[in-house]
Amino acid sequence: MSNIKALNWRYATKKFDSAKVLHEDKIEVLKQAFNLTATSYGLQPLKLVVINNKKLQRDLRAFSFDQQQVETASHVLVLCIEKKVDEDFINNYFKRVKHLRETPEEVLKPFQEFLVEDFKTKAEEEIQTWAINQAYLALGTLLTVCATEEIDACPMEGFEPDKYDQLLNLGDKNLKSVLVLPIGYRAEDDMFSSLKKVRRPLDEVIIDID
Template sequence: MSNIKALNWRYATKKFDETRILSEKKVEVLKQAFNLTATSYGLQPLKMLIISNKEIQKELKEFSYNQQQVDSASHVLVICIENKVDEEFITNYFKRVKHVRETPEEILKPFHEFLVNDFKTKEVEEIEAWAINQAYLALGTLLTVCASEEIDACPMEGFEPEKYDEFLKLHDKNLRSVLVLPVGYRSDDDMFSKFKKVRRPLDEVIIEVD
């Protein structure tokens, strides 16, 4: 499927086929896509929960304004941000760079020190807002990959993060939930799958600068 055809095929799924479950291969693609998503400075202040336990999904539905996609989907992805992005977190990133790329310490040191000092000057709320922006980047990547893999998905901001965090014990993992993405396969009787896309004309949203 071409990229544009896949994006036209994609829609925010309202009703999943509960009998169809994503294969391990498909789930692995989503894991890799999440890990390969672009993030500012490459720091990846994110983690993702992959939930396929129906009892847990049923509990989470209650904290998702009873949206049926949460318990009917094959899997529920919960995109979370790290609660602490500090000097240790940044240093661990540069250790990975050095290990993977074999980059000399003297080349990494200036940027390493810059990031550490820069984040020290930021308020907690500022770092949190920055991390949330990275979560949306990851969501965009996942939605695009889902479309290309013909995996149905429904991105959600409509849930109660505090209750998700408490139920999933995310505080113990130094995490906070930001976005929810039920994934699976659309039900044949989801009427929304037949609706045409409603988008502004290209000439209203694209500005070409020669």
């Protein structure tokens, strides 16, 4: 499927076929895509919780404004941010760079020191907002890959993060949930699957500068 055809095929699935389960190969593709998504400075202040547990999904539905997608989806992906992005977190990133790329420390050190000092000046709320922006980048990547893999998905902001965090014990992992993405296969009777996409004309959203 071409990229444009896949994006036209994609829609925010309102009703999943609960009898259909995504093969583990598809889940692995999404895990890899999440890990490869672009993030600011490459710091990846994110983690992905992958849920394939119907009882847990039923419990989470109660904290998702009773949206049935959470319960009927094959899997539910919860995009989380790291609550603590500090000097240790940044230094660990540069250790990975040095190990994987064999970049000399003298090359890395100036940028490493800049980031450490820069993040020290930021308020916790500012760092959290920055991390949430990275989660939206990851969501965009996941939605696009879902479309090309013909995986149905429904991006959701409508849920109670504190209740999710409590039920999934995210606080113990230094994480905070920010986005939810039920995935699976659309139900045949989901009326939204056949509706035409409503988008502004291309010439209204694109500005060409020659």
